[in-house]
Amino acid sequence: MTSDSDNGGDGDERSPWLDDADEFDTYPVDDDEPDAEPATGGPRHPLRSVLVAVLIGAVVAGAVLFATGGFSGAGGVGSTEIGESGTVADDLSRSEPGDCLQWTVDPPSEATLVDCAEPHRFEVAGTLDTAAFPSSEFAADAQWPGKERFSSIRDENCPAVVDRYLAGGLDPAGRFGVGLMYPLRSQWERGARVLRCGIEQPGAKGVQEEFSGRVADVDQSIEWAPGTCVGIDQATREPTRAVVNCSEAHAFQTTGVVDLSQRFGARNSGKPWPNVQSQNDYLRKICPTQTNRFFGGADRFAATTLNVQWSTTAEVSWLTGSRRVVCYVGLPYRGGFANLVGDARQDELLINGRVPVPPAKGPPGRSVGTPVPLPPGYNADDREIPAPAG
Structure with missing residues (x-):
């Protein structure tokens, strides 16, 4: 069958x-x-x-x-x-x-x-x-x-x-x-x-x-174990949700799983769905720390030039009992994701075919370089490194 x-x-x-x-x-x-x-x-x-x-x-x-x-x-x-x-x-x-x-x-x-x-x-x-x-x-x-x-x-x-x-x-x-x-x-x-x-x-x-x-x-959330690489559609630059070998082209790599029930209520608790802002406020305290741990330190993560990101749970998913979200790393590029190849924890990482080059560190309290315009929906700052052009 x-x-x-x-x-x-x-x-x-x-x-x-x-x-x-x-x-x-x-x-x-x-x-x-x-x-x-x-x-x-x-x-x-x-x-x-x-x-x-x-x-x-x-x-x-x-x-x-x-x-x-x-x-x-x-x-x-x-x-x-x-x-x-x-x-x-x-x-x-x-x-x-x-x-x-x-x-x-x-x-x-x-x-x-x-x-x-x-x-x-x-x-x-x-x-x-x-x-x-x-x-x-x-x-x-x-x-x-x-x-x-x-x-x-x-x-x-x-x-x-x-x-x-x-x-x-x-x-x-x-x-x-x-x-x-x-x-x-x-x-x-x-x-x-x-x-x-x-x-x-x-x-x-x-x-x-x-x-x-x-x-x-059971919890129906998609659960990608830390280190999982998720494929990319080369035409749209969006994730495919297909798990791939990290040596293959991918959109992002996961760094951790977070159980929202610890903060907002278990699947059978009857507690209401936490809106996206509430989830963001909670996850921005957790995913950066999980990501640093995944890479073995903040400096090693910074060397990748990647950004910390995370998923959130929609209300319809919450009502079915889904409580888990993932932390992951990737880069914005032309309205989608940059093309990553290689495990980001290794020296083999390529971003749009290029080896990532961390920006030079400036004096405390001063910006380094000029922020590059990013696609709508992204909040740029001088520490966010856009993906190199492919």
Whole structure:
């Protein structure tokens, strides 16, 4: 089976990042399927997620169709005889809403039911009744619909199934997405007609990530571990949300994760959403310190010429229980992000293809150089180093 998960944003309301109007000050411191301490602060920039539909990695006897918000992903599920109309049922065809399915990717294995407290890759939200579709489409002698048709079925049916299952509790800017599990061509020809809408966590390189616990009971925030590099769209200069190797081009590198529940209330506390200004006031005291620690000292961080930035949580995300945000480093460039290559903690860092050169230090209380005009939404000061032209 393959799956396609719908996870993304199409506007600032759905983005966990500051919008352009927000500013903050600077602080010292069998694959038979062929398609098968103080630090320098800086301005914040929005992360505009791109909603794309991606189908990757049909493996042996299963496929999972994803529509991700910047992440591309799919995982293979091996299976033998599958389908509610087949002669032999398996765990997928026996699964019900609230069940969790797990499989291995390498080597691929069949999907099996597991306790949701254990690591798994798919949480079943509901079954699609094929009788509701044109009879000719799912008849015993019907041709395999194909990925595009399954993608349409997902888009037309699964969001409502998941929304009903979670009572509207899926974070549109979070780490989970809506998916559909459906038969591969070989399974279809053996009579498989099982369709399951569910929830997945899209990951890097076309593999669904494992998660533990039911989605309704966990924090849905995107959690990038410190040191994670997030890709960049070269055309728009905006982050893609895809995790990449730091040796590859990227928009920013994370330096820490902050749990807002410690200041504003846990997910079940009933406390109201803290507005963006309140979050900024709190995070500007934390992210610079976390970033200095990440780099091993303020001087080492200053040598990178990068700026401290951080994400914030939108009200809709707060209401679903998301409480975590990330601190990260990057640079503004032509209305977007500069192109970074290399781990910023190493001497290998390049910014727009150039080695960063820290500005000379002037006498205390005096500016160094002339501030360079920055794109709208950025708050420039003489310690903020714009990205070099590429």
